[in-house]
Amino acid sequence: MSEALQSFYDKYKVIDSTVNQQTDDMLSSKPSVSDVNAFRNKYSVNKRKEELEEDTVVDMGGTLKKKDFYKPQNLSKLRNYMISRKGVDYKTASDKDVVEDFVDHMRRFNTNIISTSGEVRHITNASEDDKRIAGDAYKLYDQLGNVFVNDGLLGAVDGVFDYIGAAVTDPTNYLGLLTGGIGKASALGLNEGAKQLVKRAAIEAGQKAIKSGATREAAQKASQEAAERMAQRLVEKGVKGSAAKKLKERVALREKENFLYNAKKQAQKEFITDRGKEGIRKSLYATTALDASFAVLNDYQIQNVMLDVGAQEEYSLLQTGFSSLLGAVGGGAQLVGGKFKGASGLSDVDLQLRKAKRNAELDADIEAATLVALPKGEVKRVSNHINKTLDSWESKWKRGDNLFQTQMMPSELLHDIMLGPDGKGGLAKVFSDNGMKLNKKLRVTDVMTNVLKQMPQAELQSISKRMQPLVGYTLGDTTTIAQELGDLIASKVRNGMQLGNVMSQTRKTIDAGVVHGQNAMANLVRNPQAKDAIEEEVAKATGKSKPARPFSYTQSVWRRLLVSSPATTALNIAGFSQFYLGQTMADVFTGSLNLTYGLALGGNFTKRGREALRVANVYKDIQAQKMRNLMDPYTTHDAYVDFLSQNKEVEKTLFETITGGIERSGKRFNLDPNNAWFKNTEAVTNAANRLTGVRVQDTFTKSQMFMTELDKFLRVKKQKSLKEVLNDGSIDLIDDSVVGSALDTTLKSVFSKNYTTDDQHLKLAAKFTESISNMPLLGTILPFGRFFNNVVATSYQWSVGGGVQLASAIAKKEKRNIETVEAFSRSLVGVTALGAAMRYDEERRQKQLGTFEIDTGGGTIVDARNTYPFSLWLAAGRALNLRRQGEQVPKEVLVQFGEQIAVGQLASDVQFGNDITAIFDTVFNQDIETSKKSIDAIAKFGGNYVAGFTRPLDAVNKLTGFITDTDAAKDKRRTDGGVELFTQNATKYFDNVIEAFTDKAETITGEELRVASRDGKIQDANPMAKLFGITIKPGRTATEKVYSMAQMQPWKASERSQIAAYDTVFNETLAPVLETATDKLLRDPDFINADLIGKRAMLKSTLTDVKGKVRNSLKKYSPPEKRILAIKRKASSHGNKELRTKALKVMRERFNFTGSVDDMGYSELQYFMDYIDYLKDIYE
Secondary structure: OOHHHHHHHHHOOOOOHHHHHHHHHHHHOOOOHHHHHHHHHHHOHHHHHHHHHHHHHOOOOOOEOHHHHHOHHHHHHHHHHHHHHHEHHHHOOOHHHHHHHHHHHHHHHHHOHHHHHHHHHHHHHOOHHHHHHHHHHHHHHHOEOOOOOOOHHHHHHHHHHHHHHHHHOOHHHHHHHOHHHHHHHHOOOOOHHHHHHHHHHHHHHHHHHHHOHHHHHHHHHHHHHHHHHHHHHHHHHOOOHHHHHHHHHHHHHHHHHHHHHHHHHHHHHHHHHHHHHHHHHHHHHHHHHHHHHHHHHHHHHHHHHHHHHOOOOOOOHHHHHHHHHHOOHHHHHHHHHHOOOOOOOOOOHHHHHHHHHHHHHHHHHHHHHHOOOOOHHHHHHHHHHHHHHHHHHHHHHHHOOOOOOOOOOEHHHHHHHHHOOOOOOHHHHHHHHOOOOOOOOOEHHHHHHHHHHHOOHHHHHHHHHHHHHHHOOOHHHHHHOOOEHHHHHHEOOOOOEOOOOOOOOEOOOOOHHHHHHHHHHHHHHHHHHHHHHHHHHHHHHHOOOOOOOHHHHHHHHHHHHHOOOHHHHHHHHHHHHHHHHHHHHHHHHHHHHHHHHHHHOOHHHOHHHHHHHHHHHHHHHHHHHHHHHHHOHHHHHHHHHHHHHOOHHHHHHHHOEEOOOEEOOOHHHOOOOOOHHHHHHHHHHHHHHHHOOHHHHHHHHHHHHHHHHHHHHHHHHHOOOHHHHHHHOOHHHOOHHHHHHHHHHHHHHOOOOOOOOOOOOOHHHHHHHHHHHHOOOHHHOOOOHHHHHHHHHHHHHHHHHHHHHHHHHHHOOOOOOHHHHHHHHHHHHHHHHHHHHHHHHHHHHHOOOOOOEEEOOOOOEEEOOOOOOHHHHHHHHHHHHHHHOOOOOOHHHHHHHHHHOOHHHHHHHHHHHHHHHHHHHHHHOOOHHHHHHHHHHHHHHHHHHHHHOOHHHHHHHHHHHHHHOOOOOEOHHHOOOOHHHHHHHHOOOOHHHHHHHOOOOOOOOOOEOOOOOOOOOOOOOOHHHHHOOOEEEOOEOHHHHHHHHOOOOHHHHOOOOOOHHHHHHHHHHHHHHHHHHHHHHHOOHHHHHOOHHHHHHHHHHHHHHHHHHHHHHHHHHOOHHHHHHHHHHHHHOOOOHHHHHHHHHHHHHHHOOOOOHHHOOHHHHHHHHHHHHHHHHHHO
């Protein structure tokens, strides 16, 4: 008897020997199965256990906490669901990861339409077993308490952050907010006719204000006061007589006109504002309605999923109603956002710029009035100087240096006349020697008018006769040039001509920062525009119009439509956002470098130290202004548009392309703008750009960067903010050095900078790239040449470029300038980003993620390969980490890195160009098999080209495919070639739409693709996410995971032979077998612990072994229709190409067989291979 039993007996005084014996018998005997079952049935053990499990697991009335999910019976259900939904990673994931990721996923599923759509896709394709698993998990989640009663404070915080993250990443919230901008116009009249009525009413309100007696009296009073102020200034300047009288009259009239203009504008503004109050209300309704509609759609999807898996018994209209109420987040956000209107401080920029320009013109008028007649002897000195300048230009003309004899004034000649070749002489020196210093505000017309009045008529005619053949201008024509002398003093143009506005390319080295800004203006704005002007003038002079370029125009339309997609718009925003963030970090670094430099120079105790500290403070303050601009986007946008309307040169440069350097219109192709075909094509193309968000995204991103950078460089170079400049009217400070620098950064931020000018030593390469891009047909090889150039340049500038620039400046002992410091800061940001990328890559490798795979939480993996420049750092981080750990960097990783710095893009585009090569191959190649492939390549190329024109339909097509479940990937190799291949490629952006309205047509829809790394059909895991440029990967299979761990591409596991039908059968058979084999690898410690070379070797060995078994199985045990495919596969690679060609030729001549291996039956295949063997024996 055991001690425990004896203790029991002793405690309860059990002494009966019979009982003792019975007890001993019971303990020593083994109960029978029937006894156990009888006991369970008697005491309802099974029933009580099931009831207990029901009470603790699926009782819909109970409330669970997150910690209850860790109970074995609950955790098992969650793990099974996460494996089914998110892939094999959750077989070995920790309990905590399973629970946390499940809760995170479900929160997103219930609040984020993208996540909801992904769940819909999963359940739609799920097996009945997977639906049951999902239903069990959903029921568990429904019992989970809300975040404020669940797991304490930290749990609440975690839950709140999850829901905020779900809202922030839901693009439909931003679609709702967009109505804030649309509402400004649409609320005033939802159709074009109503808009025109409102516009007319606003104009009438302005005209009524002008006619008002009180307004006219106030205008007259303002006019008199302005004349009195002018009189005081003229007295101070010593201007008297008729000149003073004319100036006073001109100022009085101008002030009166200005007052009336402002009154008109104010009245119109008040009218629009009053209508706008109603507009804001309607706009909020529109936003709320849009968000509520998406909320209803989201809830509808959620409830359908719940019904499908049995987690809900009937549809709840009440729940949908509440969802629509809760969906009004956009309206509330818009209302809150409206509170920030005006925060940027950039209101009424149009009026401020007009006022400042009028004041500048007034200053010039006063300066012109101060000019007095030169002494007679000095007039002769002027004539001698002009003749001497013409001597120099005449020698150039005779040598042929003057290539353009057009009606334009060479700016260098004008510079030499006014300032002398060295910038220190000319007419300016003559006036200066006579006590009349020429102010920078003086215009060329003022000086030349003064000079010509005093010059003898004979001398004037003599000089004009010399000038006419040289430059096509007389001396008298110079009186029409309104260029300010300040521009000539600061700038002397090396090349190009322009009338009325002499181009600027700096030659003055006062400050290298000024040089950078003015170079940017010359390279990006004036030189290209002058080239266009010269070509137009040459055409006028010769009577030959510029030839129309319809094929180039077609290529341009193709490009513009190819980027007309919400996905492209979203990726453009992502690219700009990264640049914007990087520029912010670079500004912080620049401020820190200036702070350190200033302190090293003595701080506030030295002049240079104080200046450095001031600049450091600018870079600190500009961050706050940047946030104000960002929070007040509409005012910032309006200020941007107003500024450009007053600066047409800059406007033309910023408006000629959209993000990525794509042409904004077809004006430059010399087509008749009145042609109906041209007008209709432009209307359709522009509509596609607008409807897909391309235009609005481009304008708003540019406005944010340009206005911030303009403000920053004003503060740095002119020591005034943009707001201060506008308020005090000192707009002359907004010169080329400021505008050029702001423009340069802005174009870089949207990857649209023109590098075909003399910049960063890229001129020749950039020209070559863009010339290919603009060639008809050939341009399809590299369609986005300017974007390509920007990617290469950006990769350089944000890595070693800034360091090289700084080192060069130090070596040349150049004066320190802010642009060089900024360039170095960008390199610092790049190095910092690279270090962060390496650390992030270590985390990702621990999760066995591929180079571009990102775990976004909840088990969701995103493919980030198209998120440049983020994707560049991912590739660089992976390559450097492998190298740092002493492992060989595989070719696949090097290719991925090359793709991101645009070299790979060129390589892949050249592969696209191989289709063009096939055209020539078809003409000259007599090989039947090769000729067939070439024809297929032509069909594929033609189809892809045609498809580019239909890209705007892609969003509708994806939605249709999602709804009808017809968007499985197609195997284009399974077509009959020719027309069918062309059709499938040409309709790829609207094939789901066609299939939704017609019966399935093989010529359009084709055969579904099969791959070795995943069983079944291949579909986007989340088509809704794809609409917005986000590629969410389906839950990883074991095969996909081991390929990621081995840094190999999963698609390489698939069979790809000459017989496409065989490959389909083979991959279908291979996928489940390979999945079993790779799952064993994941549980093999030798594989898990192996280095990269070891993993790759083991995976390749496994693949070879499994493929061999599958191949043998298909040969021996497949039905006849599959077995013949295996024979065709063997025949297609039997012998070498020459022997196969010879055998086909013999079969054609002897048996009149005109097909290929794919068309052969058993007898033809046998003869074909036997004949090849016969030839081999002969030749050997």
